[in-house]
Amino acid sequence: MSVDITPLSAATDQLDVLESEAIHVMREVAGEFDRPVILFSGGKDSMLLVHLAHKAFWPAPIPFPVLHVDTGHNFDEVIAFRDAVVERYGLTLEVASVQDYIDDGRLSERADGTRNPLQTTPLLDAIADHRHDAVFGGGRRDEERARAKERIFSLRTAFGAWEPSRQRPELWNLYNGRHKPGEHVRVFPLSNWTELDVWRYIQREEIDLPTIYYAHTRDVFARDGMWLTSGPWGGPRDGEEVITKTVRYRTVGDGSCTGAVESAATTLDEVLAEVRESRLTERGATRADDRLSEAAMEDRKKEGYF
Amino acid sequence: MTDLLRLATAGSVDDGKSTLVGRLLYDTKSVLADQLEAVERASKSADGEPDLSLLVDGLRSEREQGITIDVAYRYFATPTRSFVLADTPGHVQYTRNTVTGASTAQLAVLLVDARHGVVEQTRRHAAVMALLRVPRLVLAVNKIDLVDYDEATYLTIAKEFRDHTTALGYSEDAVVTIPVSAKKGDNVVLESERTPWYDGPTLLDHLESVPVDGPDDTAPFRFPVQTVIRPRSAEYPDYRGYAGLVAAGSVSVGDSVVVLPDGQRTTVEGIDRYTSSLSSASAGDSVVLRLADDLGIARGAVLVATSSAPEPVTEFTATLAWLHEKPLTPGRRLLVKHGTHTVQAMITAVEDRLDIQTLALDADPGTLEINDIGHVAITVAEPLPLDDYDTVAATGSFLVIDPQAGDTLAAGLVGRPLVTTPVDA
Numbered sequence: 001m002s003v004d005i006t007p008l009s010a011a012t013d014q015l016d017v018l019e020s021e022a023i024h025v026m027r028e029v030a031g032e033f034d035r036p037v038i039l040f041s042g043g044k045d046s047m048l049l050v051h052l053a054h055k056a057f058w059p060a061p062i063p064f065p066v067l068h069v070d071t072g073h074n075f076d077e078v079i080a081f082r083d084a085v086v087e088r089y090g091l092t093l094e095v096a097s098v099q100d101y102i103d104d105g106r107l108s109e110r111a112d113g114t115r116n117p118l119q120t121t122p123l124l125d126a127i128a129d130h131r132h133d134a135v136f137g138g139g140r141r142d143e144e145r146a147r148a149k150e151r152i153f154s155l156r157t158a159f160g161a162w163e164p165s166r167q168r169p170e171l172w173n174l175y176n177g178r179h180k181p182g183e184h185v186r187v188f189p190l191s192n193w194t195e196l197d198v199w200r201y202i203q204r205e206e207i208d209l210p211t212i213y214y215a216h217t218r219d220v221f222a223r224d225g226m227w228l229t230s231g232p233w234g235g236p237r238d239g240e241e242v243i244t245k246t247v248r249y250r251t252v253g254d255g256s257c258t259g260a261v262e263s264a265a266t267t268l269d270e271v272l273a274e275v276r277e278s279r280l281t282e283r284g285a286t287r288a289d290d291r292l293s294e295a296a297m298e299d300r301k302k303e304g305y306f
Numbered sequence: 307m308t309d310l311l312r313l314a315t316a317g318s319v320d321d322g323k324s325t326l327v328g329r330l331l332y333d334t335k336s337v338l339a340d341q342l343e344a345v346e347r348a349s350k351s352a353d354g355e356p357d358l359s360l361l362v363d364g365l366r367s368e369r370e371q372g373i374t375i376d377v378a379y380r381y382f383a384t385p386t387r388s389f390v391l392a393d394t395p396g397h398v399q400y401t402r403n404t405v406t407g408a409s410t411a412q413l414a415v416l417l418v419d420a421r422h423g424v425v426e427q428t429r430r431h432a433a434v435m436a437l438l439r440v441p442r443l444v445l446a447v448n449k450i451d452l453v454d455y456d457e458a459t460y461l462t463i464a465k466e467f468r469d470h471t472t473a474l475g476y477s478e479d480a481v482v483t484i485p486v487s488a489k490k491g492d493n494v495v496l497e498s499e500r501t502p503w504y505d506g507p508t509l510l511d512h513l514e515s516v517p518v519d520g521p522d523d524t525a526p527f528r529f530p531v532q533t534v535i536r537p538r539s540a541e542y543p544d545y546r547g548y549a550g551l552v553a554a555g556s557v558s559v560g561d562s563v564v565v566l567p568d569g570q571r572t573t574v575e576g577i578d579r580y581t582s583s584l585s586s587a588s589a590g591d592s593v594v595l596r597l598a599d600d601l602g603i604a605r606g607a608v609l610v611a612t613s614s615a616p617e618p619v620t621e622f623t624a625t626l627a628w629l630h631e632k633p634l635t636p637g638r639r640l641l642v643k644h645g646t647h648t649v650q651a652m653i654t655a656v657e658d659r660l661d662i663q664t665l666a667l668d669a670d671p672g673t674l675e676i677n678d679i680g681h682v683a684i685t686v687a688e689p690l691p692l693d694d695y696d697t698v699a700a701t702g703s704f705l706v707i708d709p710q711a712g713d714t715l716a717a718g719l720v721g722r723p724l725v726t727t728p729v730d731a
Contacts, residue, residue: 021592027549028532031533057533059545061537171714172700223494242479293326
């Protein structure tokens with residue numbers, strides 16, 4: 001333990017406020033639930049959850065396993081990063097594999113090749129199989145309009161469904177985690193963070209991220225106004241021209257529907273500057289799954305999606 | 307470094323609250339291009355201007371009905387300050403959401419339609435803000451364009467609102483009134499030339515400059531223990547720390563504290579925030595306290611300052627805001643969650659119910675129904691170290707929970723924090 005005596009300044013930075021709030025939420029879950037789990041994709045928001053959990057329980061180890069819903073359409077860098085994080089923090093990794101479901105026929109591939117909507121069933125099965133009663137997600141309310149109405153403790157039915165009309169009022173910082181057998185609670189410690197807060201915090205805390213968040217050269221092709229990378233998920237199709245560009249990713253998801261943005265930002269400072277200047281939300285810029293309809297996220301949440 | 311202001315908005319049906327929030331986001335350039343395109347695609351506005359309310363109505367059923375059902379949280383920032391805005395719906399049946407938004411707000415913006423002035427919902431919302439001790443209020447007199455920017459109309463509404471908030475205990479300088487048109491943008495972010503008689507700040511100017519009332523670090527020290535950190539590792543074989551969020555006041559290394567409800571005394575030996583050792587911590591900080599003695603403390607205990615330790619009680623009076631469709635049944639078994647401790651409880655009597663219009667108290671109502679506010683007598687199965695809500699809000703608040711369904715039934719405030727002078731309706 002270091003011995004520097006650091007009095008907290010009276011005027012607290014908003015990152016300290018957000019960190020304290022997130023740590024408080026995680027400790028409430030540790031105190032009130034039997035079998036919590038952190039959803040971990042290797043993306044920046046889930047990496048933030050692991051980092052915050054590490055700080056919340058130090059010097060004890062993180063008291064939760066992590067669950068990765070693996071679409072089979074991964075970026076190699078992200079899987080390597082996931083395994084390194086699991087190793088570094090001594091975590092238990094649970095994997096729910098969409099590929100397994102496709103291989104044995106429980107799920108079938110969609111015509112458009114996108115596997116994001118297919119994640120819900122393996123996710124809910126994994127929650128049921130491991131009897132998880134609290135499931136941490138990295139969702140933020142600034143991401144999307146349906147998420148803006150999400151609670152920090154969000155009750156899910158035995159079918160994993162989100163019922164907006166049954167949401168509990170959330171008062172002060174008193175979280176109500178009571179649920180019936182079979183139901184579970186999704187917990188969103190980053191609810192009040194914005195994309196910019198996340199990046200500022202990553203910079204302040206020197207948090208490692210997969211390299212695809214930073215600008216690199218990559219073979220890409222254009223589809224639906226986004227730059228998708230070539231890969232086993234079905235692309236490029238005929239007529240989709242592959243070109244080499246300098247790009248980076250703002251979100252990490254299924255390779256079939258996560259677009260890269262043109263960027264020269266190779267360092268955290270440059271990424272931060274870019275986020276400050278951006279005129280597009282991170283989901284609008286890079287997620288085909290949210291463009292399916294006006295209420296795409298609302299519908300997926302009702303089915304039990306992240 | 308920037309600071310953070312948490313605010314709530316409330317208004318009655320059709321007074322343009324979603325449009326006002328949309329305007330704040332739009333004029334502070336917090337609306338990104340893809341969101342605006344989505345609004346322009348969906349916009350049904352007849353006069354060709356984008357319907358800014360569509361920026362904030364999140365659920366499909368809301369867009370279909372053209373109303374806001376649930377609390378939505380919005381984020382915007384200016385170079386000096388970041389804002390978390392709880393946008394709460396106006397319909398009577400959704401007043402529970404106003405309570406929710408108010409519980410974390412440092413400031414509330416209430417809206418009225420300049421053509422209708424202060425209505426019952428305005429009075430109800432102001433009473434809820436006063437009850438929950440939201441420190442500051444703003445009245446946005448909206449649709450000022452529809453009364454031809456008439457000063458006399460504005461002044462009449464402003465005075466009526468001030469009379470009401472004064473009766474609720476607000477001081478003069480805690481309340482600001484502003485004439486705005488959310489649709490046209492007058493005095494929301496940009497100063498209006500059409501209200502030359504108004505020389506106060508725009509809404510955003512006020513939000514950027516108003517002092518932020520943070521958690522009360524001058525209050526007596528309160529620390530509900532969330533979990534015990536005991537690694538038992540080779541590196542830290544004997545480490546034992548009590549993790550929690552400082553709910554009120556501050557604590558320094560060397561302070562003596564009392565562990566409630568049991569009453570043992572000990573001394574704070576160390577304050578850890580991750581790997582840093584701090585000399586002190588104050589309200590709002592998530593920290594780990596190490597104590598001089600091993601007292602077998604577990605989740606649910608509250609560490610408090612020796613000089614101001616509350617006496618744990620099993621019977622007390624509280625103010626409840628009833629939030630659930632299922633009305634209160636005196637004598638039923640319930641749960642009370644106070645801090646990190648959940649105990650069995652029973653409401654033994656409903657003493658009175660607040661008439662939100664006149665602020666008078668109706669005695670012996672027998673029950674409380676959804677949206678009712680009233681005073682009750684509660685008995686709990688284990689002693690709780692309570693503070694009056696108006697002394698220490700963080701340890702004077704609790705939830706009433708249905709033990710079977712798990713639903714949150716009521717927001718509870720210890721004591722009778724709403725001081726009112728009845729007014730003529």
